[in-house]
Amino acid sequence: MMQRHMKTGGGGSSLVVEDVCKTFGHGADEHRVIEGLSLRVDPGEFVCVVGPSGAGKTTLLRCLSGLIRPTTGTIRYGGELLTRPHADIAVVFQDYRGSLLPWMRVRDNVAFPLEGMGVKRAERNRRAEECLGAVGLADVGDKYPWQLSGGMQQRVAIARGLAYEAPVLLMDEPFGSVDAQSRFDLEDLTLSLRASLGITVVLVTHDIDEAVYLGDRVVVIGGRPTTVVDNLVVDLGADRDQITTRADHRFTDLRTRVLTMIREAQAQAQGEGPTVRSESTSEEPAPDRSPGDAMGGATGGTGRGDGPAREKTGRAVR
Amino acid sequence: MSTRSPAALWQSLLKQLWLPVLCVAVLLLATAGSTSFYFPPATDVLATLWRELLHGGLVGDLLFSLRNIALGLALATVVGVGAGLVIGEIDLLRQATGPLLDFARATPTVAFVPVIILTLGIGSGPKIFLIALGSLWPILLNTISGVHGINPAVHETARGYRIPWRLRLSKVVLPGALPQIFAGIRVALSIAVVLMVVSEIYGSPVGLGNFILQSGSGFAVPETWAGTVLIGILGYGLSVLLLAAEYLLLGWYHQRPPRARRPMSRPLSRSEAKT
Numbered sequence: 186m187m188q189r190h191m192k193t194g195g196g197g198s199s200l201v202v203e204d205v206c207k208t209f210g211h212g213a214d215e216h217r218v219i220e221g222l223s224l225r226v227d228p229g230e231f232v233c234v235v236g237p238s239g240a241g242k243t244t245l246l247r248c249l250s251g252l253i254r255p256t257t258g259t260i261r262y263g264g265e266l267l268t269r270p271h272a273d274i275a276v277v278f279q280d281y282r283g284s285l286l287p288w289m290r291v292r293d294n295v296a297f298p299l300e301g302m303g304v305k306r307a308e309r310n311r312r313a314e315e316c317l318g319a320v321g322l323a324d325v326g327d328k329y330p331w332q333l334s335g336g337m338q339q340r341v342a343i344a345r346g347l348a349y350e351a352p353v354l355l356m357d358e359p360f361g362s363v364d365a366q367s368r369f370d371l372e373d374l375t376l377s378l379r380a381s382l383g384i385t386v387v388l389v390t391h392d393i394d395e396a397v398y399l400g401d402r403v404v405v406i407g408g409r410p411t412t413v414v415d416n417l418v419v420d421l422g423a424d425r426d427q428i429t430t431r432a433d434h435r436f437t438d439l440r441t442r443v444l445t446m447i448r449e450a451q452a453q454a455q456g457e458g459p460t461v462r463s464e465s466t467s468e469e470p471a472p473d474r475s476p477g478d479a480m481g482g483a484t485g486g487t488g489r490g491d492g493p494a495r496e497k498t499g500r501a502v503r
Numbered sequence: 504m505s506t507r508s509p510a511a512l513w514q515s516l517l518k519q520l521w522l523p524v525l526c527v528a529v530l531l532l533a534t535a536g537s538t539s540f541y542f543p544p545a546t547d548v549l550a551t552l553w554r555e556l557l558h559g560g561l562v563g564d565l566l567f568s569l570r571n572i573a574l575g576l577a578l579a580t581v582v583g584v585g586a587g588l589v590i591g592e593i594d595l596l597r598q599a600t601g602p603l604l605d606f607a608r609a610t611p612t613v614a615f616v617p618v619i620i621l622t623l624g625i626g627s628g629p630k631i632f633l634i635a636l637g638s639l640w641p642i643l644l645n646t647i648s649g650v651h652g653i654n655p656a657v658h659e660t661a662r663g664y665r666i667p668w669r670l671r672l673s674k675v676v677l678p679g680a681l682p683q684i685f686a687g688i689r690v691a692l693s694i695a696v697v698l699m700v701v702s703e704i705y706g707s708p709v710g711l712g713n714f715i716l717q718s719g720s721g722f723a724v725p726e727t728w729a730g731t732v733l734i735g736i737l738g739y740g741l742s743v744l745l746l747a748a749e750y751l752l753l754g755w756y757h758q759r760p761p762r763a764r765r766p767m768s769r770p771l772s773r774s775e776a777k778t
């Protein structure tokens with residue numbers, strides 16, 4: 186496996202989110218996406234943040250990466266206030282087509298952050314090749330990203346994150362736009378990289394199965410504005426398998442619980458009973474249209490029972 | 504770039520050249536044996552062109568014009584791309600300069616000729632200045648819009664990986680805007696050729712513009728045609744050169760899959776939701 190030349194060992198420091206609110210727009214257009222969200226990620230942990238579309242998952246991840254600052258509240262990395270992107274934090278973006286530079290060959294894309302750090306060319310290329318090897322793309326360094334499939338491009342993006350050698354890897358819906366088979370492969374790749382490197386991973390997804398399959402812990406966010414709805418430990422152990430783990434009753438129990446939480450949070454956010462939820466409400470969250478904007482920061486720990494009776498065990502909350 | 508084979512380059516040149524060759528052939532046939540004073544046979548014109556290049560002073564004129572156009576364009580490119588990168592990167596500056604730049608672009612640079620001759624004289628300098636001035640606007644405006652049009656995800660990535668600004672400018676912003684910059688330079692080139700001729704027609708002892716003016720005034724019809732043809736060849740040659748440069752520098756852009764596959768702004772709902 187690849188060696189790390191890490192600045193700080195293992196999973197770096199802990200990432201602590203405290204009472205974060207994020208508001209976009211001003212005056213009448215003001216739109217609160219996140220409210221009173223607190224979250225802690227310890228070094229070496231694999232935390233999946235799961236929530237419905239439009240819940241502000243990407244906003245949260247951008248806050249965590251230091252790309253944007255929360256309106257109120259704090260995000261600390263190792264006790265230090267995070268106000269801009271940090272050398273210890275690498276990001277794998279959802280939009281790999283946009284985030285891989287089409288004018289650079291794959292190897293140069295992977296090595297580019299190192300160039301920014303002033304690493305010499307030979308060393309850059311060596312590390313880039315090493316990281317490409319780690320994601321199973323040892324022989325595509327000379328190609329351009331657009332010559333690769335979607336799944337391969339996302340692998341390149343992961344390799345770039347690895348080459349950066351940050352102890353913390355943030356991933357924003359990283360497998361959202363690849364086909365199902367590649368998706369499974371990429372999930373397992375992420376698990377094995379995490380196991381061998383001991384890095385901290387925060388992965389944001391709308392896919393509940395994915396969150397449960399990957400995470401040591403699943404943080405369910407939802408509501409309107411978004412806050413933490415539930416926080417559950419995934420006791421599936423370190424060795425996971427796409428077939429047996431997903432068939433495990435603990436896995437299905439966890440999935441059911443997460444799904445229930447999300448549906449309740451959504452139902453509450455819409456200010457109506459949990460039975461109202463229909464296909465159309467799920468398609469487009471249109472947060473600014475909900476008049477009440479009710480149910481602020483409450484942790485939606487209300488009893489969960491009757492809600493999801495007619496759930497057709499879809500793998501994702503839509 | 505290793506992926507750009509010479510064969511592909513030749514192919515692109517051929518695609519550019521077949522029509523001019525056809526036009527020349529048609530011209531030769533149509534004017535053969537012409538007795539018209541004003542429309543001499545094309546062979547006469549070409550013979551005159553050859554003679555003037557070898558024995559007349561036409562090479563000197565050509566070099567003078569070429570030098571002016573090259574320097575003017577180079578100046579416009581350096582200033583236009585440099586300023587465009589800065590203006591395109593800084594939103595406030597872009598908005599502030601918008602109306603001014605549109606005004607500058609809308610004013611025909613040819614209108615400056617009398618003023619420039621009056622203030623700067625008739626040497627080589629004022630001509631280069633005029634060419635640079637006219638070529639500047641398309642390059643500048645295209646650079647600004649090219650920089651502004653870069654996918655936000657690209658900027659996000661550069662910021663997320665803490666790419667220093669110098670590196671970001673040279674390896675992210677500049678290449679990202681390069682396709683548009685080249686489009687601007689192509690427009691600028693044709694403007695530059697016009698301005699070159701005009702600048703040499705008014706108050707100039709040398710240059711291709713002066714050559715056709717003098718020949719025309721002296722009723723030296725084949726010479727006038729020869730000069731005109733040469734200017735056309737010059738303009739065309741330059742644009743072919745530019746195309747070759749673009750092909751070398753923008754291999755990634757031209758080989759990429761069609762536009763449809765380029766990233767669009769993703770809708771909020773998941774794109775894979777459509778079945």
